[in-house]
Amino acid sequence: MQTGLTPAPIDWVLLMPLLIVFGTGVVGMCIEMLRPRSNNNAIVATTLLGLAAAAAYLIGTWEYPTIHTFGELFLSDRVAKILQLLIIAITFTTVLYSEGYLRERRLPFGEYYPLLVWSATGAMIMATSTNLLIVFLGLEVLSISLYILAGLSNREQQSQEAALKYFLLGAFASAFLLYGISLLYGATGTTQMEDLRAIWNTPLDKPTVGLLYAGLTLILVGFAFKVALVPFHMWTPDVYQGAPTSVTGFMAAAAKVGAFAALVRFLDYATPMSDAWVPMLSALAILTMTVGNLVALVQKDVKRILAYSSIAHAGYVLVAVVAYGVLSREGSAAQPVSVVYYLIAYSFMTVGAFAVVSLATRGGRERTELNDLNGLWERAPLPAAMMIVFMASLAGIPLTAGFLGKLLIFRDALDAGLVVLAIALAVNSVISAYYYLRIVLATVVQKPALHAPRFANPNAGLVATCLVCGLAIFALFFAAQPVLRELEAPQEVFVHRGP
Amino acid sequence: MEGIPLYAYLLLSALLFAIGTVGVLIKRNPIIIFMCIELMLNAANLSFLAFAKYHSAPLAAGSLEQWQVHMTGQMAVVFVMAVAAAEVAVGLGIIMAIFRLRHDVDIDEMSTMRG
Amino acid sequence: MTLTTFAFLVMAVVLVLSAWGVVVAKSPVRSALSLVVNFFVLAFLYFGMNYDLLGISQILVYTGLIMMLFLFCILLLNLGAPDTLFEPSLIKRSLAWFVGGVLVLAVSSQVIGPMATWSTSTPTAPEGFGQAASVGQSLFTGWVYGFEIASVLLLVGIVGSILVAKRRD
Numbered sequence: 211m212q213t214g215l216t217p218a219p220i221d222w223v224l225l226m227p228l229l230i231v232f233g234t235g236v237v238g239m240c241i242e243m244l245r246p247r248s249n250n251n252a253i254v255a256t257t258l259l260g261l262a263a264a265a266a267y268l269i270g271t272w273e274y275p276t277i278h279t280f281g282e283l284f285l286s287d288r289v290a291k292i293l294q295l296l297i298i299a300i301t302f303t304t305v306l307y308s309e310g311y312l313r314e315r316r317l318p319f320g321e322y323y324p325l326l327v328w329s330a331t332g333a334m335i336m337a338t339s340t341n342l343l344i345v346f347l348g349l350e351v352l353s354i355s356l357y358i359l360a361g362l363s364n365r366e367q368q369s370q371e372a373a374l375k376y377f378l379l380g381a382f383a384s385a386f387l388l389y390g391i392s393l394l395y396g397a398t399g400t401t402q403m404e405d406l407r408a409i410w411n412t413p414l415d416k417p418t419v420g421l422l423y424a425g426l427t428l429i430l431v432g433f434a435f436k437v438a439l440v441p442f443h444m445w446t447p448d449v450y451q452g453a454p455t456s457v458t459g460f461m462a463a464a465a466k467v468g469a470f471a472a473l474v475r476f477l478d479y480a481t482p483m484s485d486a487w488v489p490m491l492s493a494l495a496i497l498t499m500t501v502g503n504l505v506a507l508v509q510k511d512v513k514r515i516l517a518y519s520s521i522a523h524a525g526y527v528l529v530a531v532v533a534y535g536v537l538s539r540e541g542s543a544a545q546p547v548s549v550v551y552y553l554i555a556y557s558f559m560t561v562g563a564f565a566v567v568s569l570a571t572r573g574g575r576e577r578t579e580l581n582d583l584n585g586l587w588e589r590a591p592l593p594a595a596m597m598i599v600f601m602a603s604l605a606g607i608p609l610t611a612g613f614l615g616k617l618l619i620f621r622d623a624l625d626a627g628l629v630v631l632a633i634a635l636a637v638n639s640v641i642s643a644y645y646y647l648r649i650v651l652a653t654v655v656q657k658p659a660l661h662a663p664r665f666a667n668p669n670a671g672l673v674a675t676c677l678v679c680g681l682a683i684f685a686l687f688f689a690a691q692p693v694l695r696e697l698e699a700p701q702e703v704f705v706h707r708g709p
Numbered sequence: 710m711e712g713i714p715l716y717a718y719l720l721l722s723a724l725l726f727a728i729g730t731v732g733v734l735i736k737r738n739p740i741i742i743f744m745c746i747e748l749m750l751n752a753a754n755l756s757f758l759a760f761a762k763y764h765s766a767p768l769a770a771g772s773l774e775q776w777q778v779h780m781t782g783q784m785a786v787v788f789v790m791a792v793a794a795a796e797v798a799v800g801l802g803i804i805m806a807i808f809r810l811r812h813d814v815d816i817d818e819m820s821t822m823r824g
Numbered sequence: 825m826t827l828t829t830f831a832f833l834v835m836a837v838v839l840v841l842s843a844w845g846v847v848v849a850k851s852p853v854r855s856a857l858s859l860v861v862n863f864f865v866l867a868f869l870y871f872g873m874n875y876d877l878l879g880i881s882q883i884l885v886y887t888g889l890i891m892m893l894f895l896f897c898i899l900l901l902n903l904g905a906p907d908t909l910f911e912p913s914l915i916k917r918s919l920a921w922f923v924g925g926v927l928v929l930a931v932s933s934q935v936i937g938p939m940a941t942w943s944t945s946t947p948t949a950p951e952g953f954g955q956a957a958s959v960g961q962s963l964f965t966g967w968v969y970g971f972e973i974a975s976v977l978l979l980v981g982i983v984g985s986i987l988v989a990k991r992r993d
Contacts, residue, residue, distance in 0.1 A: 217965050232976065239983065283969040321987045328980050335973060343785055347973040350792045351980060354799050358984035361803050370807040377800050378742055382733055385749035388789065389726055392753045393935070395785070396719075396760035399778040420935035713832045716936045721836050723931040725843050725862075731924035732847035735917050740898060741855050744846055747890065748859065751866060762873045762949045779949045780962040784970060786878055787963060790885045791974035795981030797890045801897045802988035808901050 218281030221706050225284065227268045227294055228334050231301075234260025235327035242320035250320050254309050257323045261302045268295055279706040282402060283341045288701050289550055293337040293471045299682075300463045300557050301330040303675045307565045308456040310669040315454060316574035317362055326460060329355035333468030340479070342391045342401040342429075345472045349387070349436065352468050353380045356461055360453035372452025379435060379445040387432025393425030403479035410482035423486055429476070430487065436469045437524045439494050440501040447509075450517035455576065458513060459564030462520045463557040466527075470553060474531050474546050481539050491532050492631055498525030499638040506645045512567050512578045512652075515645055516560070519604060522642060523556050529631045530619040536626035547697045548618040554693075555603065555611035555686055562679030563600040565672055566593045566653075572664035580648065585658035590668040596676040597653045601646040603683045606639045611686035718759035726752035739804050747793065754789055757782040832872070838865050852898045856891060863887045875954035 222229075237260065238253045268291060276287040286294070305323060312318060332352030336345050357380065361373025395401055397418040398409045410422070431442065438446040450458045477487060502522030509515045530548040537543035569590060570582050587594040603612035616639060623632040686693060725748060732745030761782025838861065845858030863886040870879035952958060963971050 218968055280969040281966040283967070319987060319990070321983055321990075324983065325980070325987070328976065331976065343781075343788060344970055344973065347788055347792070347970060347977065350795070351973065351977050354795055354977065354980050354984060357799055357803065358980075358987055361806065361988065364806055364810075364988070364990075367807075367810055370803070370810055373803045374739060374807055377803055378733075378739060378746070381743070381746045381796055381800065382749075384792075385726075385729070385746055385753065388750060388753040388785075389756070392756040392760065392782075392785070395757065395782060396764075399760075399764050399781070401781055401785070417938040420938055424931060424935045712826060712828050716939050717832065717836070719936045719939070720932055721839060723928055723936065724840055727924040727927045727931075728840070728843040728847055730927060731920050734920035734923065736847070738852060740852055740894065740901075741846070744855055744859050744894065747886075748843055748846060748862065751863065751886070755866065755869070758870060758873060758875055758878065762875075762954075764949070776950070776953075777966070779953050780958070780966075783875070783878060783954070783959055784962060784967045787881070787959070788970055788974055790881060791977055793890060794885060795977045797893055798981045798985040799988065801893055802985040805897060805901070806988050 218283075219279065219706050221277050221279040223271055223274055224277060224279055224286040226271070227264045227298070228331060228338070230260060230264040230267060231298065231327055231334060232331045234264070235324035235331070238324040238327065239321070242324070250309060250312075250318065250323070253320050253323050254305060257305050257327060258302065260327070261298050261305070265295060265298045265302070268298070275704055276701050277704045277706045278340075282404075282705060283344050284338055285340050285703070286338050287703060288696065288699060289545060290338045290471075292550060292697065293467060293553070294334050296554050296557055297330050297333045297337065297464055297467055300460065300467070300561055301326060303558075303561050303565070303678055304456055304460045304463075306678075307568065307669075307672040307675040310666065310671055311456050311568040311571065312454070314571045314574070314666040315363065315576060317454065319362060322359065322362065325355045325359055326457075329359070329460070330464055333464045333471075336468040337471035339472075340403040340475060342394065342403065342476070345476070346384070346387060346391060348468070349472070350384065352465060353384070353436075356380075356457070356465060359457040360449060360461070362454050362457065368452040369454065370452075372449045375445050376449040376453075383432045383435030383442075386428050386435070390425045390428030390430075390432060393421045393428065397421035397425065403476060407479040407482065410480070422483065426480065426483060426486060427490070430490065433469055433473045433476075434494060437466055437473070437527075438521050439524055439528065440498040440521065443498070443502070443521050446521055447514045447517040450520070451511060451513045451578075455513065455564050455568040455571075455578075458517075459561045459568075462516070462560045462564065466520070466524060467553050467557060470524075470527055470531070470549065474534065474549050477531060477535050478538060478546070481535065484535050484539050488532055488535055491528055491535075492628065495525050495528040495532060495631060496634045498522065498528060499634055500525075503638050503641045503645075506642070509645075510580055512570075512580055512583060512649060513564075515580075515649065516563060516567070519642065519645070520560060522638060523560075523604070525638070526616065526619060526635060527552050527556070529623055529628070529635055532631065533619065533622035533626040533628055536628065537622065540626075542625070543622075544700060545697055547694060548615070548622045550697055551618055551686075551690075551694065552615040555615040555683065558679045558682040558686075559600045559603040559612060562596060562676055562683075563604065565675045565679070566597045566600070569593060569665050569668060569672070571666045575664075577664070580652045581656065581659065583649070583652045584656045586665060587654045589665045592673055593668055593676050594653050596680045598650050599680045599683060601650050605643045605646040607643075609684070609687055611683045611690075614687050614690055715759060715763040718763075719756060722752045722756040722759065725749075725755065740801075743797075743800055743804070747797075750789055750793055754786045757785045757789075828872075832869075835865050835869055835872075839869070853895070856894050856898060859894070860887055860891045863891065873954070874949075877954060877956045877959050 238257050241253050278285050329352050332348045335348030339345055357373055357377040360376050361370050363369035398406055434442040499522050502518050506515050506518035534546040570578055603610035606612045606616045620632050729745045729749035733742050736742050761779050764778050842858045842862040846855045849855040867879045867882035
């Protein structure tokens with residue numbers, strides 16, 4: 211029996227960004243209790259400052275060695291640092307335009323900001339751990355905050371129903387994930403991914419091999435629910451449509467980044483079992499891309515179109531994940547470059563697109579049918595112009611980050627010999643151009659019908675969000691080299707065993 | 710309880726998990742669906758604890774500390790209890806809020822949404 | 825049949841029947857009471873496996889806290905009356921039971937079956953591993969990070985349920 215209380219050694223430098231982000235939420239909560247009743251400006255300012263500080267700290271300690279700390283439950287390697295920065299950026303851009311939107315929607319809740327920030331904390335926890343139990347806890351922090359935020363509008367039935375549906379299916383998925391983790395634990399005696407790989411590398415002829423396959427399948431089902439892969443996507447359109455638009459944008463970006471970060475890490479350590487999961491995930495990827503795009507064609511609501519588009523994009527990322535799995539099995543890829551690059555590109559276009567859609571709100575009511583966007587060009591030229599950029603990037607038109615991301619995935623898929631997946635990706639990109647074009651036409655070309663359209667005034671925060679996201683999309687294309695070099699950089703992992 | 714083999718516990722846990730899954734799929738009342746999810750979480754807890762008790766780490770011979778192996782399962786159960794408490798507070802809050810909005814909690818009658 | 829085997833069988837039967845009861849009961853209150861029985865018996869199963877602390881936590885957290893909230897919610901919403909709403913179609917229901925059956929059969933034949941030959945019936949856990957001292961020691965040494973995240977989770981739960989309950993119109 212282990213004796214004495216020796217706590218796990220902690221490397222605070224690596225943990226700091228996470229702590230700053232969480233602490234920002236706590237400070238925001240305290241301000242909410244003390245603030246004047248009139249506005250949320252103090253909370254917004256604090257949240258933005260805190261996020262900026264966390265990002266600055268992360269960049270300042272970029273070259274800090276990769277250390278496995280906190281009882282080996284925390285790991286911040288290069289990919290984790292990039293994804294943490296991405297999650298902070300998503301939160302920052304979301305907070306920038308949230309206040310104007312929430313005021314227009316008549317939802318002046320100061321608790322919105324702390325919950326958003328804590329949700330981001332959950333995503334960061336998922337991106338920085340190699341322990342399945344910690345990943346599960348991070349996922350719960352992320353999801354529980356999002357359940358509440360989805361139901362923020364407590365006077366609207368749609369928002370409440372979105373929250374309920376999201377909650378029930380999210381909890382159902384968590385149960386699958388947890389049961390899967392318990393079976394893997396049963397087979398190996400650990401929840402630490404490194405140990406899992408070490409054990410999997412031994413010959414698989416033990417009586418517990420069934421546990422491994424069943425555990426792996428259940429965990430994949432749990433993740434498939436969370437990142438909305440077909441056929442586990444049924445909740446997505448309703449939830450994306452019913453939740454407040456700023457929450458939808460955040461959910462579509464941050465929740466997917468967190469879940470994919472954990473998934474790609476888990477599969478990376480599960481390469482000894484790739485014979486089982488490569489065919490499974492390939493089938494899911496083809497199904498997800500095709501169904502997502504085909505159903506998006508017939509939708510009439512912009513938020514629903516974007517929801518199905520986000521399902522299709524999860525399919526593209528899954529192609530990248532499978533390709534990375536095959537390549538790393540063959541030893542020809544060390545980092546999931548195309549996965550991370552595509553997640554970055556996808557996050558900016560999604561947050562930007564939902565920011566523009568959030569303009570279709572006036573006096574507490576939101577209308578997001580496709581023709582409700584008519585006339586946005588005259589009312590708010592800059593966001594409408596940026597909408598063209600976001601749609602072009604989502605469709606994968608050259609000169610945008612979306613194009614380069616798809617190209618990287620396509621190349622990886624061909625390198626890995628997954629020709630069917632590569633073809634499915636190309637065909638689906640062509641199909642998707644049609645509905646993105648419909649959104650652009652509705653925004654820019656078509657004139658409003660009889661009555662004047664009702665749009666919110668584009669405030670400075672929203673314009674800033676659009677500009678940041680638009681710039682990021684072009685920057686990721688024209689200055690892709692530094693980003694890719696950063697992603698591909700080799701690194702050494704140290705284990706922190708004590709002072 | 711000496712003399713009960715590990716697979717008896719596992720079979721029990723699989724049965725509970727399956728009954729919970731069926732319940733989630735066939736019930737209409739969100740509160741009962743939520744109860745079935747709690748049942749599934751408890752099934753996972755039971756399997757964690759059974760493994761923690763009986764684990765001989767067949768594949769991990771020598772590479773892991775035995776004490777750690779036995780404790781991990783219990784840690785999982787502690788965390789799941791915290792998760793369940795947080796989920797229940799938020800989930801029942803959402804159900805109450807939606808019920809106050811309309812006096813009928815039935816997810817199949819969500820008229821404003823299409824599947 | 826020894827006494828322990830008999831006790832285990834009784835508990836197992838009660839567990840499965842009460843779980844079944846949660847699903848098939850017509851009124852939510854009966855489902856909830858069924859679930860109370862289930863959680864309570866599960867706690868005794870934990871005691872049987874020498875998990876002193878977790879058995880007590882099971883009773884306190886699940887039976888004491890979670891089920892009280894469920895019952896409170898049901899009574900407050902006046903859902904006590906039998907469910908008069910239409911039941912799901914026979915096809916859908918049989919499909920769900922089929923899925924459940926397949927799940928059990930697949931797991932028991934492919935996963936647990938092979939283990940029956942391998943696993944011994946002697947537990948390998950050392951003495952005193954389920955007591956409060958060892959759980960606490962593990963929780964506050966190696967697993968502090970998880971403990972802290974759980975506290976963040978509870979904070980989110982508290983703030984969230986306040987926000988859900990709050991109305992400002």
